[in-house]
Amino acid sequence: KAGVTQTPRYLIKTRGQQVTLSCSPISGHRSVSWYQQTPGQGLQFLFEYFSETQRNKGNFPGRFSGRQFSNSRSEMNVSTLELGDSALYLCASQSAGGSDLGEQFFGPGTRLTVL
Amino acid sequence: GQQVMQIPQYQHVQEGEDFTTYCNSSTTLSNIQWYKQRPGGHPVFLIQLVKSGEVKKQKRLTFQFGEAKKNSSLHITATQTTDVGTYFCAGKEYSSASKIIFGSGTRLSIRP
Numbered sequence: 001k002a003g004v005t006q007t008p009r010y011l012i013k014t015r016g017q018q019v020t021l022s023c024s025p026i027s028g029h030r031s032v033s034w035y036q037q038t039p040g041q042g043l044q045f046l047f048e049y050f051s052e053t054q055r056n057k058g059n060f061p062g063r064f065s066g067r068q069f070s071n072s073r074s075e076m077n078v079s080t081l082e083l084g085d086s087a088l089y090l091c092a093s094q095s096a097g098g099s100d101l102g103e104q105f106f107g108p109g110t111r112l113t114v115l
Numbered sequence: 116g117q118q119v120m121q122i123p124q125y126q127h128v129q130e131g132e133d134f135t136t137y138c139n140s141s142t143t144l145s146n147i148q149w150y151k152q153r154p155g156g157h158p159v160f161l162i163q164l165v166k167s168g169e170v171k172k173q174k175r176l177t178f179q180f181g182e183a184k185k186n187s188s189l190h191i192t193a194t195q196t197t198d199v200g201t202y203f204c205a206g207k208e209y210s211s212a213s214k215i216i217f218g219s220g221t222r223l224s225i226r227p
Contacts, residue, residue, distance in 0.1 A: 043217035056214040106157040
């Protein structure tokens with residue numbers, strides 16, 4: 001079974017621009033969660049999507065948004081980029097998600113640098 | 116809101132020494148998971164604990180979930196250089212749709 005894939009792997013943007021990151025979960029997994037990882041803040045939960053619906057949301061500003069498609073692939077978008085948005089963005093897929101227990105499978109991440 | 120604290124932040128040990136990282140939640144958890152992230156890599160699931168007082172072992176790794184389901188620990192016996200990385204705990208509250216909160220992680224480095 002193929003693992004979680006994320007594209008692009010690396011991205012350089014300038015302040016004020018917007019960016020869209022993509023995540024393809026493991027086949028059959030319906031839950032996709034997004035995390036922001038920075039050296040100072042660790043892994044911060046952004047949001048979780050399950051069956052095309054946002055089930056949970058972390059404490060991030062409205063500039064951060066996401067969506068999930070019928071094939072479970074997910075995208076996250078960050079508008080009006082700020083320097084502090086530079087981070088590794090990780091996507092994790094889970095077979096069920098929400099209140100269900102289960103292992104999260106992480107993708108390799110997208111390294112975003114904002115100049 | 117729910118907070119998950121993890122200590123220590125860093126641990127530098129001699130190869131062969133033991134290592135322990137502790138995780139404490141401000142609220143009762145339905146379950147706790149542990150992940151390992153190698154340098155330059157992504158988090159990889161190690162284990163999930165669900166029951167109060169649960170203890171699970173994986174070779175040299177021992178995981179415990181506290182009786183009150185608010186704390187957990189990971190203990191590595193006789194560390195090896197392959198154990199290098201950052202260990203994260205991740206807890207989930209009792210809720211119909213609660214999110215998983217990650218601890219800040221403990222970075223383990225080892226002197227050969």
